[in-house]
Amino acid sequence: MLKKTIIYTFFLIGIICFGTVDLSAQTKKTREELEKEKADVQARLREFDAILKQTTAIKKTTLGELNAITRQFQTQTRLVNTLDREVKLINQEINETEEKIASLEEALKDLKAEYGRMIYNASKLNRGLSIVAFVFSSNNFNQLYSRLMYLKQYTDSRKQQAIQIEKLSLELAEQRKTLDQRKSEKENVLSEEKKERAELERLKQSQQGVVNNLSKKEKDIKRQITATKKQQDQLNKMIKQVIEEEIRRAEAASRKENSNTTKSAGSSMPMTPEAAALSSSFAGNKGRLPWPVETGFITQRYGTYPHPTLKGITMENDGIDIRTQPNSNVRTVFDGTVTKITTMPGYGGTVIIKHGEYYTMYSKLKTISVKTGQKVNAKDVIGQVATGPDGEAEVHFQTWKGLQVMDPSTWVTSK
Structure with a gap:
């Protein structure tokens, strides 16, 4: 018991x-x-x-x-x-x-x-x-x-x-x-x-x-989208010309120096060891790059797609448009060299920065605080965002690998 x-x-x-x-x-x-x-x-x-x-x-x-x-x-x-x-x-x-x-x-x-x-x-x-x-x-x-x-x-x-x-x-x-x-x-x-x-x-x-x-303004909107597309085509034509010129310069330098340049896998551009390292570092930070503005949200994403709420309207974008605070600073997303500064119709001040074989473009700036050929580091201020007549402050941002345009939202950190 x-x-x-x-x-x-x-x-x-x-x-x-x-x-x-x-x-x-x-x-x-x-x-x-x-x-x-x-x-x-x-x-x-x-x-x-x-x-x-x-x-x-x-x-x-x-x-x-x-x-x-x-x-x-x-x-x-x-x-x-x-x-x-x-x-x-x-x-x-x-x-x-x-x-x-x-x-x-x-x-x-x-x-x-x-x-x-x-x-x-x-x-x-x-x-x-x-x-x-x-x-x-x-x-x-x-x-x-x-x-x-x-x-x-x-x-x-x-x-x-x-x-x-x-x-x-x-x-x-x-x-x-x-x-x-x-x-x-x-x-x-x-x-x-x-x-x-x-x-x-x-x-x-x-x-x-x-x-x-x-x-009720469908015709006006389609006309506006057509005009924007035309301006974007001009913008893309300009950046392609800049990249093609960079490739020609790199090829010329490669022929001259012969032994001091290299090509990364899949690259169409000869690069110095320093440029190749920068390019590799940029690629290695995919999905982790900072946004070109400190605060903001994407109002128009990359690609061609039907508008999410307006029937019969198709959106086209080779970059992303980020709505932010008026007068916000625009920052570079990675170390690089300022390759081009210009003004484009509909896009205002535009800065192109080279990161090895990669390029980033920042448009719709009202002021620019860098110079062509200037070296910049990640998050360095390159200018201020412009504010449109409706009070909307937006930055247009693009990413390129050589002559191939890419979806910028896959490169910056997710929000």
Whole structure:
């Protein structure tokens, strides 16, 4: 009887000890990642607000305004989705905590019942014999030793049970406190989600209002897009001429020096070892380059695609357009050499910087603070952004590898 009680007690304690593992630890990393994502999205929305407020007084129904509202709407949608995921995660944590509380309550009930039985059995051993009589009624020394060991284990087990009862009681109180906290967090997030959904609906209505107005000006918009495309073609023609001239110079220098130049894999341009190293370093930082402006958001992405909200309108862009604060500094994204400074129709001040076989172009500048041939480092200020008649401050940014234009959004850090 005594031996079975001791074995059962240690078995029960073992189940309790292993059963009290914190289940919430399984979702801790996910929760931290979700909180970081939410903070990042909220920071982006604050950036949107700060930039768009600059044009509130003078904004008109323009394609640029629609692009900005569309990007804001997309980011607001992302925030609402993040909050929705957070609510689901909290619900999961609440369910896990409730299951854990139920398990702890059941374990505590069993442990207290077993402890009660042990107290009762301690007073009656072997047909009512006292503990002393039980020990000294042994038939031989081996039996005496065995009974002493049983009693020692029995006493240790009772102490361990008492410790576990106290531990479980504290753990149960802590889990109930955690449950209350999770429920409170859920209410807060639901309230926040409700508020952000209302903001999302406001943005949706604002976006639809602009769409309705612009839809009446479809011919004007298409004419504007055609004119912009023509200006961009002139811009691209200019940068290709600059790059072709650079290639010719490099080939001429290569023929002259012969042994001091090299070509990187896939490159159409001979380069000095220093230029090859710079080119390799630029390529190695793909996806990690800083933005050409400190704050901002992309209003028109790279490529040819249908406008996300205006039917029948196709967008074309060989770079990205970044909306930012008026008078913001424009910065180079990597070490290099200023190769060309010019002014282009529709794009204003333009700077081209060479990074080995790679080139970056910065347009729509109102002032330029560098000179042709000047060496620059990453984040060096090269000028200030121009502000259009509608109060929209945008930078046009392009990336090239030789004569091949690339998507700049894949080179800068994601936001």
